[in-house]
């Protein structure tokens with residue numbers, strides 16, 4: 001768990017972070033990230049056996065073959081189903097799954113993009129993802145900075161949108177004026193108006209040429225999304241809080257949105273989000289993954305989109321905070337308005353040890369009397385039971 005010293009109740013999801021490392025018995029280390037409340041996800045990973053289908057993820061994957069990503073995903077899903085199936089359990093599965101893909105790439109000597117059959121040299125246009133300033137002047141300054149940095153598109157989110165939706169129309173007008181034509185502008189409400197208010201807002205945004213309107217309703221208001229998407233001429237996007245194929249199937253079938261935004265470090269990792277991406281194509285829905293976190297998530301996102309022929313943009317958070325930019329040794333940059341798939345094996349990222357030691361915090365989760373679950377586990381042959389290490393002799397079992 002990494003945490004900056006001054007976490008505030010603002011719409012910045014990279015003030016703290018859970019990094020997952022999966023270590024194999026050959027010493028290969030896979031890196032993943034969970035994009036949620038870190039302490040809660042850590043508990044999901046470290047929890048001891050409680051019931052046959054209520055188990056900590058660590059205990060499920062220990063001693064297993066890390067190359068069996070599908071098998072492990074299904075076991076993690078099935079054996080956490082009492083408390084899981086959605087939400088934080090899937091967030092935590094996502095982090096382990098990303099790490100397993102990193103391992104698979106390192107074992108095969110290929111990038112994750114190559115494992116997915118994608119284009120490892122792909123570049124995708126990046127939209128600058130920023131918080132909406134409170135004043136028109138503030139918006140102009142922010143938009144100018146993004147333009148100077150070469151972004152072809154800018155998303156303005158949260159902030160005053162949650163206070164006075166219609167009052168923000170003039171802020172979006174200021175953004176459009178500063179950006180001129182030819183730059184895409186997106187607007188991210190961040191949760192919840194009602195359908196009528198969202199419809200009024202969408203109509204007001206229409207003459208401003210807004211590329212999409214994001215999360216104008218509660219994630220559970222699927223019927224509201226369907227009504228809004230039906231009537232709005234601005235594309236409706238959502239999905240950063242949704243998880244699994246099942247959730248996204250509901251969102252597309254019942255919510256009928258134009259654009260879905262699965263977050264790979266929440267929605268189920270690379271394994272599940274690849275399925276969501278493929279499913280979206282069959283529904284004729286555009287997929288632009290949510291990506292507001294460290295370069296671990298950005299890297300995983302780039303590898304996944306390397307096999308998407310129709311990806312219009314990737315999200316790029318422009319914050320310069322340590323957890324946004326310094327978790328890995330080589331920050332991923334936007335050059336000429338695009339992001340490239342990181343080179344190298346696996347995800348192509350390495351953790352920066354100085355950031356790890358400076359921002360790491362420890363919790364007592366999973367420990368009893370100080371000894372803790374972690375220290376007592378036998379990583380070679382400690383796994384028992386129906387998710388255990390049947391089939392011995394595999395040299396690439398995972399341990400953590």
Ligand SMILES: [Mg+2]
Nearest residue numbers: 188214215240
């Ligand atoms: Mg959003």
